[in-house]
Amino acid sequence: xxxxxxxxxxxxxxxxxxxxxxxxxxxxxxxxxxxxxxxxxxxxxxxxxxxxxxxxxxxxxxxxxxxxxxxxxxxxxxxxxxxxxxxxxxxxxxxxxxxxxxxxxxxxxxxxxxxxxxxxxxxxxxxxxxxxxxxxxxxxxxxxxxxxxxxxxxxxxxxxxxxxxxxxxxxxxxxxxxxxxxxxxxxxxxxxxxxxxxxx
Numbered sequence: 626x627x628x629x630x631x632x633x634x635x636x637x638x639x640x641x642x643x644x645x646x647x648x649x650x651x652x653x654x655x656x657x658x659x660x661x662x663x664x665x666x667x668x669x670x671x672x673x674x675x676x677x678x679x680x681x682x683x684x685x686x687x688x689x690x691x692x693x694x695x696x697x698x699x700x701x702x703x704x705x706x707x708x709x710x711x712x713x714x715x716x717x718x719x720x721x722x723x724x725x726x727x728x729x730x731x732x733x734x735x736x737x738x739x740x741x742x743x744x745x746x747x748x749x750x751x752x753x754x755x756x757x758x759x760x761x762x763x764x765x766x767x768x769x770x771x772x773x774x775x776x777x778x779x780x781x782x783x784x785x786x787x788x789x790x791x792x793x794x795x796x797x798x799x800x801x802x803x804x805x806x807x808x809x810x811x812x813x814x815x816x817x818x819x820x821x822x823x824x825x
Contacts, residue, residue: 626638639664645693673697682711685716711732721810726749730783734758738758744770769790
């Protein structure tokens, strides 16, 4: 997987370990920040994280080409938190490159992580090494899967889709809807895809 600089015409390999070691597995689904130097991607490689990667599932990684740093982000809180116990994939990166959101079937990524199978949205904050469950309401994970997460330039909120019925009083669960999760202050999940004039 490469980052192509359209000004210089020079491609740079992104799916490498810190120090430039080539990955030993497939990498895909890249997302790039506004500067063009930091990228998030999913990979089945086992040699991209300095702490080792023996969980046998797909993980999400963050690569800073400016500092030659690659780290696994689909892991529990702390720099050396446990890697996900199931596949993580389809990352989104904030425009400033400091946060990565991703989908995961893992059940061990932190407080509030669902103890049952499913598909959930998580956020990894690179500055603090925190991993947060996004697809949930106060005190509870979504009662159905979530997908298609997106982040703004500064990661103060996120949006994703889900057919869950427990994230907002107006979410019926009859069809897939779009939700937003405020990340600053008290985390609040609200239904975005509602008719105009029906409140927030």
